[in-house]
Amino acid sequence: MAERKSLAAKVTYRETGEADRAQVRALQEAVYDGSIAALCDAMIFGSEETLSLVAELDGQVIGQILLAPVSGPERALALAPHAVLPAWRDMQIGTELVRHALKLARHRGWRSVFVFGQPDYYRRFGFRSRTADCADVTWQGPRFLALELEEGALAAWSGPLDYPESYLAVALSVRR
Numbered sequence: 001m002a003e004r005k006s007l008a009a010k011v012t013y014r015e016t017g018e019a020d021r022a023q024v025r026a027l028q029e030a031v032y033d034g035s036i037a038a039l040c041d042a043m044i045f046g047s048e049e050t051l052s053l054v055a056e057l058d059g060q061v062i063g064q065i066l067l068a069p070v071s072g073p074e075r076a077l078a079l080a081p082h083a084v085l086p087a088w089r090d091m092q093i094g095t096e097l098v099r100h101a102l103k104l105a106r107h108r109g110w111r112s113v114f115v116f117g118q119p120d121y122y123r124r125f126g127f128r129s130r131t132a133d134c135a136d137v138t139w140q141g142p143r144f145l146a147l148e149l150e151e152g153a154l155a156a157w158s159g160p161l162d163y164p165e166s167y168l169a170v171a172l173s174v175r176r
């Protein structure tokens with residue numbers, strides 16, 4: 001375990017590139033299924049502005065995170081999927097992926113992020129269910145959380161949150 005922890009410290013977190021394409025797809029097929037992997041592949045490498053990061057160790061993609069735009073509040077993203085290969089879990093790699101992704105999102109001028117997932121996990125980054133209450137979606141509840149990247153980004157907004165149709169399947173079907 002000590003050896004694996006020291007290896008985890010050598011992990012690089014960076015934006016996904018074309019050269020990662022096959023490995024990202026294989027990772028998502030391993031963690032989720034082929035249809036989710038195909039939807040994500042189209043989003044990451046399509047024309048839409050998405051934010052995708054990988055965790056890489058010695059040339060191997062061992063984790064990946066995707067944030068994609070949703071319509072509603074100005075410059076809002078949804079986070080999904082977020083995956084680490086089973087052999088590398090519980091070593092803070094997933095946490096670092098989220099931290100790096102949120103930092104980059106802020107830097108790029110995104111103002112808020114929504115996620116449907118395990119509240120105890122995403123709370124550590126500042127995601128709160130009450131912050132997402134402003135969104136009029138059928139999956140409202142304790143597992144639906146939001147984070148303001150810019151203070152007050154969601155304070156004066158309420159209304160429907162529209163996910164691209166293909167992305168909705170990803171955002172709601174992958175959950176810890």
Ligand SMILES: CC(C)(COP(=O)(O)OP(=O)(O)OC[C@H]1O[C@@H](n2cnc3c(N)ncnc32)[C@H](O)[C@@H]1OP(=O)(O)O)[C@@H](O)C(=O)NCCC(=O)NCCS
Pocket residue numbers: 031079080081082083084085088089090091092093094095096117118120121174175176
């Ligand atoms: C979710 C996932 C990406 C996390 O990656 P990871 O590298 O294992 O996560 P980390 O090591 O950074 O964090 C582990 C922490 O989560 C906690 N945790 C584990 N299971 C948990 C659960 N069911 N609920 C809440 N917290 C949990 C651990 O106790 C640990 O806490 P600590 O940091 O206080 O020690 C990974 O488990 C995964 O790929 N899961 C399958 C896909 C998935 O469900 N993705 C999320 C939805 S998009």
